[in-house]
Amino acid sequence: MTGLSKLVIATRESRLALWQAEHVKSLLVQRGHGVELLGMTTKGDQILDRSLSKVGGKGLFVKELEVAIEEGHADIAVHSLKDVPMDLPEGFALACVMEREDPRDAFVSNKYAALADLPQGAVVGTSSLRRVVLLRALRPDLKIEPLRGNLDTRLRKLDEGLYDGIILAAAGLKRLGLGERIREVFEPEVMLPAAGQGALGIEVRSDRADLLELFAPLAHQTTWLCVAAERAVSRAMGGSCSMPLAAHAVFAGEYLQLRAAWGDPEGDATLLRAQSAGSVADLEAAAALGTEVAARLRAAGAR
Ligand SMILES: NCc1[nH]cc(CCC(=O)O)c1CC(=O)O
Numbered sequence: 001m002t003g004l005s006k007l008v009i010a011t012r013e014s015r016l017a018l019w020q021a022e023h024v025k026s027l028l029v030q031r032g033h034g035v036e037l038l039g040m041t042t043k044g045d046q047i048l049d050r051s052l053s054k055v056g057g058k059g060l061f062v063k064e065l066e067v068a069i070e071e072g073h074a075d076i077a078v079h080s081l082k083d084v085p086m087d088l089p090e091g092f093a094l095a096c097v098m099e100r101e102d103p104r105d106a107f108v109s110n111k112y113a114a115l116a117d118l119p120q121g122a123v124v125g126t127s128s129l130r131r132v133v134l135l136r137a138l139r140p141d142l143k144i145e146p147l148r149g150n151l152d153t154r155l156r157k158l159d160e161g162l163y164d165g166i167i168l169a170a171a172g173l174k175r176l177g178l179g180e181r182i183r184e185v186f187e188p189e190v191m192l193p194a195a196g197q198g199a200l201g202i203e204v205r206s207d208r209a210d211l212l213e214l215f216a217p218l219a220h221q222t223t224w225l226c227v228a229a230e231r232a233v234s235r236a237m238g239g240s241c242s243m244p245l246a247a248h249a250v251f252a253g254e255y256l257q258l259r260a261a262w263g264d265p266e267g268d269a270t271l272l273r274a275q276s277a278g279s280v281a282d283l284e285a286a287a288a289l290g291t292e293v294a295a296r297l298r299a300a301g302a303r
Helices: 015-030 063-070 129-138 151-159 170-175 209-218 221-236 283-299
Strands: 007-012 035-040 076-080 092-097 105-108 123-125 143-145 165-169 182-185 200-205 245-252 255-263 271-279
Touching (some): 015 151, 015 170, 063 076, 123 151, 129 143, 151 165
Parallel strands (some): 123 165
Antiparallel strands (some): 092 200
């Protein structure tokens, strides 16, 4: 990047993706860089009638953006880390992980103030296998129905009366100024978040030393360590979103505390949990903690 050229951010065109790209743009503009957005549609945005776990998973939201970078139409992509596959394609790297928004899941409803207020057999919308399994553990009586689409689409379907309540990430709602729609946030003890939930990552070509240097100051080190541990659990478990898997890390003093939960993808009521904590100084140590927790899940019977 020279002083003259503009930095181009490839982005999906959902309101949340655009907010995230604009957020990164404003941080760069504050630092004196020229920035442009390149909006594009991904397969994940087009396929709305099937659960993502059935059509190929997380990579569906990032592939087109990587092609744009590869072909030189864009320099970077901004991702919700939750949607980023555990292993980036050859030649790509995360330039940084930024400070996390609220990592928790939220209950949204027009009729009920909390999950516990839902009557027997109420209809709850979510297409996340993780949320399905964790919801079943909390309320086996509920009727869980698929719910896909971007945030606005999901809220519209709730408002049309198709569901008594839905589960969404608090982070997306807060970023879009929709925090007042949240009736209840679930503490991680109650509904363990997905690996990377609430965190943003910047993807670049790994040979772009200029960009790696440019984004180093935007990194949030504790978030990066937490997310590295969480993603290592997913990686060690096979890392696909056709498996109900939760992983969430927090710092308690100098210790990184990592918890994970695994549900049987065949859909029975099995829910296994594992955790560990360690003093973690770098990304390798964080990843090792994640691998250890995955091994504990397996020892408990996870496949
Ligand atoms: N799977 C879609 C997705 N990817 C990231 C977020 C929320 C924001 C975040 O986790 O950073 C959402 C929406 C949701 O799960 O409700």
